[in-house]
Amino acid sequence: MNRSPALLLLASLMLLAGCGERRPAPTTPHGRAMAYAPSKAETRQCYAELRQIGVAFTPLPDRDRGGSCSTIGTVRLDEIGVPVANLGAMRCGLAEKFTRWVRNAVAPAAYQMLGSQLVKVETYGTYACRNTVGTASAKLSGHAIANAVDVAAFDLADGRRISILGDWRSGDAQTRAFLEVIHASACKRFGTVLSPDYNGAHRDHLHLEDDHANFCR
Secondary structure, three states: OOOOHHHHHHHHHHHHHHHHHHOOOOOOOOOOOOOOOOOOOHHHHHHHHHHHOOOOEEEOOOOOEEEEEEEEOOOEEOOOOHHHHHHOOOEHHHHHHHHHHHHHHHHHHHHHHHHOOEEEEEEEOOOOOOOOOOOOOEEOEEEEEEEOOEEEEEEOOOOOEEEHHOOOOOOOOOHHHHHHHHHHHHHHHHHHEEOOOHHHHOOOEEEEEEOOOOOEO
16 A cells, blocks of 8 residues: 555654664664664663573673774673683673573584583684674674674583584584574574575684574575
């Protein structure tokens, strides 16, 4: 049904009113808007949700780091039930999704599909004030606002280390299936998920970003 210009104008004004004084969000190479900084109330609610699921964490002070980089509404995950290497400041919402993914997807898949318990998750970190890599147009990375984490490998109780670099195209069908399952689960939980199938810059990790973009590769 065609809408009149007056109705379209009214709808636009209502959208603008709902946005308050927020500045337009930076965009990424995929043409999507980056996630707005969470409000104080949203962050407090996220803290409560982390406590409810039994996560030990440390709230971190808000900091504008210049160059559009910031750590707003971030936490440090101290204990989620499985050790995780190299985690730094990460937005609370990302921390909650990451915790649930490790607990409810990665750990069960490792046990059920590979026959061994998950004992450690290795990452390349979270916050980094930088642009994206491996794309034609350099734009601000989700890491620049502490809203992304790069996952590199999974250590199992039987001594195996399943890495994105070495096992994404593994000759072992079960290992490949495990990575496919946790990748698919990540795509249901995070807004942007980038794997070695996306480009060479992601050949050794899964990029997980809480931006509601519905972009999975």
